[in-house]
Amino acid sequence: MTRPLASGRPRHAALTLIAAAAIALSGCSAATGGGTGGGAAGGSEITVAGTYAIDSLDPGSPTGGSATGTQLASQAIFSRLVRPRPDGSLEGDLATAWKPDASATQWTFTLRQGVKFSDGKPLTADDVVASFKRLLELKSTNAANFAGYTMTATSPAEVVLKAAKPDAAVPYKLAIFYVLPRSLTGEDPAFFQHPVGSGPFKVEKFDPSGTLVLVPNPDHYGGAPRLGRVTIRKMPELAARMTALRTGEVDLIWGIPDDQLAELQRDSKLTVGTVPSTAVFTMWFNSSAPALKEAKVRRALWQAVDFATIIKRLYPQSGTLADAPVSPVTLGYVPQEPVRYDPAAAKAALKAAGFDFSAKLRLQFANAEFRPFNQAIVSDLQKIGVQVDLLEKEQAVFTKDLLALNWDINFQQLSNPTFDAANTLGRLYPCAAKRNGYCNPELDKLLAAAGASANPDERVKLYGEASKIIWQDAVGMFPMAVKYAYAWNRRVTGVTPDPNGLPNFAGMQVSGS
Amino acid sequence: MTAAVDVQRETPIGARRGRAAVGRWISRIPYAVLAVYAVVGGVGPLIIDYNPVRVSLDDRLLSPGAHVVSGGIAWFGTDGLGRDVLAQVVYGARTSVIIGVSTVVVSCLIGVTVGIVAGYFRGWLDTVLARGIDILLAFPAILLTIVIAGAFERSVLVVVAALSATPWISFARVTRGVALSVRERPWIDAARVLGVRPTSILLRHILPLTVGPVVALATLEFALVVLAEAGLSFLGIGLPNSAVSWGQTIANGKQYLETAWWISALPGIALSLLIINIGILGDQLTARYGRGHLR
Secondary structure, three states: OOOOOOOHHHHHHHHHHHHHHHHHHOOOHHHHOOOOOOOOOOOOEEEEEEOOOOOOOOOOOOOOOOOHHHHHHHHHHOEEOEEEOOOOOEEEOOEEEEEEOOOOOEEEEEEOOOOEOOOOOEOOHHHHHHHHHHHHHOOOHHHHHHOOOEEEEEEOOEEEEEOOOOOOOHHHHHHHOEEOOOOOOOOOHHHHHOOOOOOOEEEEEEOOOOEEEEEEOOOOOOOOOOOOEEEEEEOOOHHHHHHHHHHOOOOEEEOOOHHHHHHHHOOOOEEEEEEEEEEEEEEEEOOOOHHHOOHHHHHHHHHOOOHHHHHHHHOOOOEEEOOOOOOOOOEOOOOOOOOOOOHHHHHHHHHHOOOOOOOEEEEEEEOHHHHHHHHHHHHHHHHOOOEEEEEEEOHHHHHHHHHOOOOOEEEEEEOOOOOEHHHHHHHHOOHHHOOOOOOOHHHHHHHHHHHHOOOHHHHHHHHHHHHHHHHHOOOEEEEEEEEEEEEEEOOEEOOOOOOOOOOOHHHOEEOOO | OHHHHHHHHHOOHHHHHHHHHHHHHHHHHHHHHHHHHHHHHHHHHHHOOOOOOOOOHHHOOOOOOEEOOOOOEEOOOEOOOOOEHHHHHHHHHHHHHHHHHHHHHHHHHHHHHHHHHHHHHOHHHHHHHHHHHHHHHOOOHHHHHHHHHHHOOOOHHHHHHHHHOOHHHHHHHHHHHHHHHHOOOHHHHHHHHHOOOHHHHHHHHHHHHHHHHHHHHHHHHHHHHHHHHHHHHHHOOOOOOOOOOHHHHHHHHHHHOOOOOHHHHHHHHHHHHHHHHHHHHHHHHHHHHOOOOOO
């Protein structure tokens, strides 16, 4: 009888498995490798590693329109009426001038002449009006800024935006309004596979799962950008982004955690820059959940987390303890009284409020980079006996659950591309927004008044009062104001760290080497 | 080369015996290593206190042997959140062994039952089961596991179920082969003629003969399961965050590979050692009991 010594199949399976594990363990290098046309090779081409997925190029999409990845792509492909400068002030993009009427209900925008779409058709006031209509019809998350607003074209070179009530923040809010061709109606995935826009770049190739390739738009009114090609690669894995930057596979990365920053600063090939951002770590409590209905409970939970220590340890360079629901570079920022870390008082308050310590709170977040921060919070809450289930979700699932209020605590790095509190406070906190289960008619009134006032000082004061209510009722915890860290290859010049994590590629160029 | 051969030829018998003894001892190393893992996984968690949720930010990224704030020594260093890596390795050993054993037991039970029934009864039952096995074999094992693990909420049960999805097939094929050949033997005919019930024939006269190959196969499968579990946890679809798993620890250390190698390296070494030793042991057992390419 023959008796073979070892069976072949299990061996083979073992090899397959080991190979699979090896691929998994080597991280994303396999997924990102093979880019022979990478940054180092091309003359004026750069490759950047996007932190966030670009799921869709449609800035009006009901689900993904306000996603960071989509915004990054949109501002390269499309034009806006106005756009913010890195310091938060506004400059005209398609509009050359804008002015409100006396009550700030009616805003008139004068359009730039001779602007063309990348397909050669002229961009007129009708395109602007149609895009605005589409934004509202699709009910994108950004459309909540313009409930009841109408836009009309008074001449081919002028549009008038009529607000439902006085609104001084209109130009700021329009910083996330992109102009698309008027022929576009409804959601049109085919169009956004090869979109036509009037921005500095055109889409050469778009693959929602990974890569967006942009080439200069020669018809851009401001002249074509000097970069020959920009490739935005999705690299959710930080280690992969870092390695890619150092090997020259990519030229620009951002959103670098502090642990890794020192390493990059030592590298002579790289430049590192940080910029105070509009982003604030925002951790809403779901006030519609029975356990979190009472402000006392929410405040106690906030008090139980030692954010000062967490920030000092995890974000020594890029984080500061936040003192308002909006960041210091935002219009409407008024510092509030810091919440003092006091676990004993927190526990006592929770007991007094009859908090159910046996129930588990669901804390949801997306993106692995925030895992340590959230784990530290869960740990602090556990110290006073509050059980938290930490749920790390895929971006799409996260957004769906976020809107469905399918969470108890929600972690978000909330940035504000408009630099105006109307877009965060005014959009997310009224009862009608239904974003965090919190409803307070008094707050509604303040936010409405702040949005309606034409006087900036008055608006800041009103947003300050609104912030105070949000802060003291602990609609959420507002632990940290964020600085964004950018690192780029020295061969790329003209990089301006953007406070929204949306670098503008139009101004960049590759220095001859 | 020739010199070496000459020396070997001239080796006295005593030295050869000595070498054989050394070989015997070396062949026992896997048993010793596995025993160490069993003891560490079984007793370690009773001695070392560890809570995966609790972090200690003041102790972040300490190198092996450094003192932690609470006064102890982190022999294996700490991870990015100040948690002890040694404790994670110890608790991870327990998790791996528990998952490995339960998965192998589950797939063994299913596989042996299916295989023995198919092999003994033959006919249409065998055809259905054997073709079913062939169909399942066509799926890539790791993919099937990932799909099952990813489709449900993370829990130990789901991981065991996902990992058991394919290994039972090998057990089924091996036992079916044994049953097919054994059922033709005279003593089975005798039992049948005597009127022994089929269940008794299966349990008394066929099952004992499958033990050898099944044990040999079980060790190999155990190694694969431990590795697959670490892989799943590494990908974030394995055990829940509240459990400690080598895969998770290795994944957590990914971004610190350059600055704090110990987070990924030490659990990785623990994992490799276990896999290698089980592999050697499995080969030894296969050489002794295995029936070869039956799968």
